[in-house]
Amino acid sequence: MSAAISDVTDAAPDADTVRGVDAQSAPDQVRTEAVPVQSLITNRPIKFPIYDTGGLLLLAEGSLITTKFKELLRARGVAEVLLHEEDVQSVTLAGHAISSKSPHPGFDTELTAKLDQIIESGNLFVANSGEALVNQMISRGCRGYDREERDRVVDVHRDASAALDECIQDALRGKSVDCKQLMDTTGQYLTAMMSDADCVLSVVMEVGDDTILADHCLQMSMLGMAIGIEMGLDDENSRTLGLCGLLHDWGMVRVPESIRNATHILSDGDFVAIKKHPIHALEMLEKITGIPSTVPLAAYQVHERPNGTGYPRARRQHETHVFARILGVADAYLALTTARPYRHALMPYAAMECLITQASQNCFDPKIVKSLIQIMALFPIGSYVVLNDGSVARVLRRSGKEYGRPIVQLLKRQDGSELAEDDESAIVNLAETTSLHVVQALPTPGATQIALSPEIVKINRDPIVTV
């Protein structure tokens, strides 16, 4: 057994050891793959060292993968290791996952080749040039939404959806599209969000229809920007992320309508057509002048997943741009809370539960899922809940970092009597009271929403749940 294995066997190495390993033999990130421990084939030798996902050496080159080594990793809670791509082919069952990166017919174009080159260069960093916006957002505390402002955001949203739909149709017909108009749209929402993010999110979720492409793009843009701001992005990066959300899915209009609006669970053939939509999007984005280079990259990668189960290239977390990862989580939340012809929508709380479970399985970046919960709350803004005193309330706002105890508006008392909508005294911050807490999430009135079940958690084709 090598010295590196005994690092795993005996005790966690001290900080100096870790630094020493990192400095002398840091993994070549571009040529490594994160693979599940259970897929390592025992009694096979490795040509290159194995690291944990934090870059700590676990097994030296030339060593044999033993059952004991795998057991020790599992005992330490190490679910994935970084393996050199050459070793992936010879010592894992994930060989087919690598081959899924090879071009699928119709997936390989000059545009994708350029983007693949950027991705493989490892140059996917995002740096702020200004102050993080999260510090400048106005917190409204226990205050209802300003009715006039909310109506204004609703109007802006309806106009923006109609204008965006026109842009998508123009792009489909090969007409030029004004990038400035799209940037203005995200800028307008960003300004409103800085003043009252909860209000904007509640409008976009309530008024938007995720099954309409323009609405979906706007929802993605808002949710993406809100998550990005929570994660510390500055103004410029937040706007770019908003633009990525607005443009990422345009390629869907080139997918045959019979597949796009299918009333059945998609067949393998249908799914290949769906998988092409990021490539179609790239071709459409080519015709828009002045878009930041990150936009096509994010559009290309939105459906990649940290564990390599996504498409079109089955990239892993470290090979996927953070904007694409953020939008991937937003997309999953929207998909889960939207009904499909062949299944019901999940209750917003159930969708959060589902994402938490999937993040623990490395299907989504846990940091991003956490940020989503922080901006929407565990019982998301706009959702309905029952409190421990029997009253019914609607979640109005987040409450700082207390994502399990949001600010709610009481709607009905335990005795069934109703409270006036404009009654500010009916707004309660659950984080500031010990006597009230949520005991149950309720479906949205008038909508058929279901709770989480093990079958739904089972990942099946990009968070489309098949029930």
Ligand SMILES: [Fe+2]
């Ligand atoms: Fe998409």
